Amino acid sequence: MISIKNLHASIGDKEILRGINLEVKAGEVHAIMGPNGSGKSTLSSVLAGREDYDVTEGEVTFNGKDLLELSAEDRAREGLFLAFQYPVEIPGVSNINFLRTALNEIRAYHGQEEMPAKDFLALVKEKSKLVELDSKLASRSVNEGFSGGEKKRNEIFQMAMLNPKLAILDETDSGLDIDALRIVASGVNKLKSKDNATILITHYQRLLDYIVPDFVHILYKGRIVKSGGKELALEMEAKGYDEIKKEFEIAD
Amino acid sequence: MSLVADNKSAVTQTLLDQLQSKSSKVAFMPDAEIISAIRYLEDKGIPNNKHEDYKYCNIEAVLRKEFKSVEQAFNELTKADIAPLKIDEAINLVVVNGNYNEALSEKMIVKGLTVKSLNELSSSEKGLLSSQAKSDTDALIALNTAFTGNGLFLQVDKNNIIPMPLHVIYVNSGNSSNVTNTRNFVNIQASAEATLIESFYNIGTAKVFSNFVSEKFVGENAKLTCYAFQNEGALSYSVNTNQVRINKYSNYTNNTFTLSGELVRNNHNVVLADSNCEAHLNGLFISNGTQQIDNHTLIDHQMPHCESNELYKGIAKDKSVGTFNGKIFVRKDAQKTNAYQSSKNILMSDDATINTKPQLEIYADDVKCSHGTSTGKIDTEALFYLKARGIGEESARKLLLQAFAQELIDKIEIPSLQERVLNLFEKAL
Numbered sequence: 278m279i280s281i282k283n284l285h286a287s288i289g290d291k292e293i294l295r296g297i298n299l300e301v302k303a304g305e306v307h308a309i310m311g312p313n314g315s316g317k318s319t320l321s322s323v324l325a326g327r328e329d330y331d332v333t334e335g336e337v338t339f340n341g342k343d344l345l346e347l348s349a350e351d352r353a354r355e356g357l358f359l360a361f362q363y364p365v366e367i368p369g370v371s372n373i374n375f376l377r378t379a380l381n382e383i384r385a386y387h388g389q390e391e392m393p394a395k396d397f398l399a400l401v402k403e404k405s406k407l408v409e410l411d412s413k414l415a416s417r418s419v420n421e422g423f424s425g426g427e428k429k430r431n432e433i434f435q436m437a438m439l440n441p442k443l444a445i446l447d448e449t450d451s452g453l454d455i456d457a458l459r460i461v462a463s464g465v466n467k468l469k470s471k472d473n474a475t476i477l478i479t480h481y482q483r484l485l486d487y488i489v490p491d492f493v494h495i496l497y498k499g500r501i502v503k504s505g506g507k508e509l510a511l512e513m514e515a516k517g518y519d520e521i522k523k524e525f526e527i528a529d
Numbered sequence: 530m531s532l533v534a535d536n537k538s539a540v541t542q543t544l545l546d547q548l549q550s551k552s553s554k555v556a557f558m559p560d561a562e563i564i565s566a567i568r569y570l571e572d573k574g575i576p577n578n579k580h581e582d583y584k585y586c587n588i589e590a591v592l593r594k595e596f597k598s599v600e601q602a603f604n605e606l607t608k609a610d611i612a613p614l615k616i617d618e619a620i621n622l623v624v625v626n627g628n629y630n631e632a633l634s635e636k637m638i639v640k641g642l643t644v645k646s647l648n649e650l651s652s653s654e655k656g657l658l659s660s661q662a663k664s665d666t667d668a669l670i671a672l673n674t675a676f677t678g679n680g681l682f683l684q685v686d687k688n689n690i691i692p693m694p695l696h697v698i699y700v701n702s703g704n705s706s707n708v709t710n711t712r713n714f715v716n717i718q719a720s721a722e723a724t725l726i727e728s729f730y731n732i733g734t735a736k737v738f739s740n741f742v743s744e745k746f747v748g749e750n751a752k753l754t755c756y757a758f759q760n761e762g763a764l765s766y767s768v769n770t771n772q773v774r775i776n777k778y779s780n781y782t783n784n785t786f787t788l789s790g791e792l793v794r795n796n797h798n799v800v801l802a803d804s805n806c807e808a809h810l811n812g813l814f815i816s817n818g819t820q821q822i823d824n825h826t827l828i829d830h831q832m833p834h835c836e837s838n839e840l841y842k843g844i845a846k847d848k849s850v851g852t853f854n855g856k857i858f859v860r861k862d863a864q865k866t867n868a869y870q871s872s873k874n875i876l877m878s879d880d881a882t883i884n885t886k887p888q889l890e891i892y893a894d895d896v897k898c899s900h901g902t903s904t905g906k907i908d909t910e911a912l913f914y915l916k917a918r919g920i921g922e923e924s925a926r927k928l929l930l931q932a933f934a935q936e937l938i939d940k941i942e943i944p945s946l947q948e949r950v951l952n953l954f955e956k957a958l
Contacts, residue, residue, distance in 0.1 A: 419914075
């Protein structure tokens with residue numbers, strides 16, 4: 278699905294990613310954990326195509342294509358989805374209009390015709406149930422006046438609508454109460470299949486109780502310093518990141 | 530009429546000479562008024578950028594450069610020319626090159642509504658003229674007064690509500706460069722109500738300097754809702770002056786949409802002359818190329834318990850220049866005034882310019898007044914969010930600009946006008 282090799286990225290003069298290697302296959306769920314400032318969000322931003330970062334070294338192959346050569350919109354059209362840590366409020370653009378535009382531009386990219394309005398609305402109805410999103414929210418402006426939980430549910434709703442191959446969930450658990458977390462996690466679990474993959478980026482182990490990862494990676498100072506199974510997340514939760522910090526500080 | 534020789538501006542003198550030999554005289558404007566207007570013009574000249582109010586809008590330079598000679602030659606227009614400009618829901622009235630054209634206008638008898646040319650004014654009605662637009666206050670008003678066409682008089686008698694909008698189509702048909710001076714008077718009497726759409730077009734083949742002056746009077750407890758639809762095209766240079774006076778318990782709203790025009794200067798001056806009245810001024814423009822769109826407003830709160838709201842938004846592309854200069858006066862007696870003003874602009878290119886100048890002059894001590902202005906580029910976070918969902922750069926920009934303009938487009942309560950504005954706005958994006 279996605280193969281990241283020796284990825285280095287900086288913002289201005291500051292190098293944030295310093296040689297990331299990661300291989301994610303279809304059907305897998307990977308969790309990337311790490312302390313604040315380790316580069317988690319930078320990784321998701323670089324993969325999604327945010328232009329604030331310079332990739333200085335390394336390569337990323339996504340379904341056989343050179344991901345780094347593609348514009349942000351083409352990455353999305355190729356099936357990459359980033360659930361934002363801080364979903365952006367866009368006053369004046371309705372959720373529905375936004376999603377219809379997105380869906381149809383993705384379809385056009387694949388040589389498909391626009392989805393008929395009736396089918397589109399049926400899809401909205403079906404997918405909004407998945408994250409228990411009030412249908413009224415669909416007609417409101419994108420994320421405007423949404424609570425923190427509604428914003429995150431809206432991200433998963435969009436993911437359900439666009440049906441990506443690879444979903445990167447950037448701190449989707451942050452700012453969620455336990456009920457919202459359950460709803461979001463159950464939505465993600467229902468969307469999981471043998472043909473798609475998920476990367477969960479999180480600070481805490483809590484989310485991983487609900488979405489169980491196949492692999493857990495610890496990111497520290499721009500590198501993956503440790504990888505393992507789901508038990509690694511529990512170990513981190515128990516010990517905290519201090520041990521990692523001590524162990525890898527010297528290597529800095 | 531002889532002109533004094535020691536004129537201050539050669540441009541003004543040339544213009545006066547050219548217009549004087551070619552303009553037909555109107556019956557309603559007294560000679561004394563015309564002479565004093567010309568004197569004022571000779572004395573002050575057409576404003577250039579040294580004039581504080583015209584700092585970003587050098588009318589003199591435009592006249593010098595684009596209107597060296599004025600031929601005043603026009604094409605005849607037929608109903609077929611006007612048909613596409615009409616608005617279905619409205620009574621469509623047509624003013625061609627400054628003159629009310631009854632033959633091209635729709636005739637409809639509506640209770641309480643008077644529609645006639647200014648030449649047909651009774652002597653008492655003539656007294657209303659120039660009561661709001663005084664030629665010794667502004668050179669463009671003076672120019673209009675001196676050479677005004679036979680414009681339109683609209684009146685709604687007291688206690689009458691006009692059920693459909695009135696649509697005045699101001700159209701220029703010049704086939705050589707020309708200056709038109711269009712004038713009208715709108716009189717909404719006590720407890721009357723009307724909606725007025727004013728559309729501005731140039732379907733001629735030549736450059737036009739259109740100098741429009743409208744006097745609007747909103748009587749006690751009356752309501753007037755106006756829309757200005759400005760789509761005059763690249764050959765058009767226009768100054769539109771609205772002198773509005775509103776009275777006790779009245780409500781005046783104006784929404785201006787500027788979608789094309791090489792130079793568009795709007796002077797919108799509203800006097801809130803008595804207590805408990807409200808004025809709402811809104812505007813949206815999108816400019817490209819080398820267009821210059823300049824909105825000047827003056828809200829004059831003279832009496833207590835009144836409210837005014839202003840919301841102006843602009844999108845400047847290419848090398849275009851947009852200006853908002855909004856002045857609010859709150860006079861000594863205007864206690865408990867609520868006055869709000871907001872101007873928001875988006876710059877779409879490094880060569881585009883936005884000038885904003887909010888001015889509050891407050892002489893009363895118990896008032897709520899605020900103003901805000903912001904100018905920036907398109908929100909890059911929002912742009913990235915849209916792109917990250919597969920929406921291409923261009924569609925994403927359009928979505929965001931539409932969203933920016935939506936609250937103003939939503940203010941249009943006439944569906945076909947809204948559609949017209951939206952279509953042209955989308956095309957201009």
